[in-house]
Amino acid sequence: MTAIDSYSHGVSGEREFGFAQAIKAGETIYVSGQLSHDEEGAFTHPDDLDAQLKQVYANFEKVLAHYGVTRNQVVSQTEYVVNLPEHAAALSVANLAFFGDHRPTSTGVGVASLFFPGQLVEVSFVIDTRLPA
Template sequence: MSTTVKSFNHNVPWESLFGYSQAMQVGETIYISGQVAHDAEGNFVGEGDFDAQMEATFENLDKVLAHFDASRRQVVETTLLVVGLREHFNAAAAAHARYFGDHRPTSTASGVVELALPAQLVEIGAVVRLDIGS
């Protein structure tokens, strides 16, 4: 018995440069790579504005979820990488809580020195289970 594997990409330049997919569905689980604040053309958005980066990053997470017909309520885990975590922790926590509402996935927030793009302050990865109610 083989498991179906599906992938998704935003078609931004760094996907082929780094050689990865934005998400991989393996069976009923979707593994979502760290999402970044960029627009549909792959232009970074929100330089110097943590809140704008959080919003754009969650918008990109929504695009991945929509591709797989998944909902936020099916997210079981998030991983947040934050430059300047002490400075941005309250804003990150508030944005995460707003995004998920009364749904509470497991979550890990880690402070990092830098991320892949020079102006990037946040990256959010997730794990989704399609076999739980949406």
Template sequence: MSTLDLFDHGIPAEKHFGYTQAIRSGELIHVSGQLAFDDAGDFGPDGDIAAQLARTYVNLDKVLAHFGVTRNQIVSQTLYVVDLVRNAEVVAEANRAFFGSHRPVSTVLGVTELTFPGQAIEISCVVDTRLPA
């Protein structure tokens, strides 16, 4: 039996909600919804979708670095966006900037609210380690 490779940011929400940020299962890495929190676990800035996207992608990069993989190995992503109609172009622009020429499968869902007050974005993904970095 092999041990699981897990990653946590070390924020209180992980223990409070009982989850891990990412888990490697064979050649796949399943990444929980990444949020816009800082190194101290503080969430913010409230409602600022562009700033939250930037922080969320920083947190996603930390997960990828733990497993030694890159953005080019992300095969699918799901984005949960508050007020999607108003924020769609900002999300699309940030997504293109994050991935460059790589284009994973993507599902974008408009939601009325997310876990934390002021939270505007959450991004989960699946990574295939067999793909070239």
């Protein structure tokens, strides 16, 4: 039997919607879509993609720290983006800044809208803990 370890940021939306930010099953960590929210879970930076991406990755860093893994162990990310063609260049800049020379797989999905008004991006991740940090 595989042990399951879940992680939450401890913000209100997790309780109301019944989800964890991440679950580790065996050697794989599945990370829910990270978005731009503060310590209390309030959505931040409406309509500002660059600021939202900064916060997305800052929130994701908390998940990495909880499990003691690094961004070099990310094997896949899926980016859900409002008006993807308009924001593709900014996504590239953010990805290169966050991952450096590491190249996980990446899928960009254009969407009509996300949960919060002004939310432009949400990113989910898969991590393989067997990869070198």
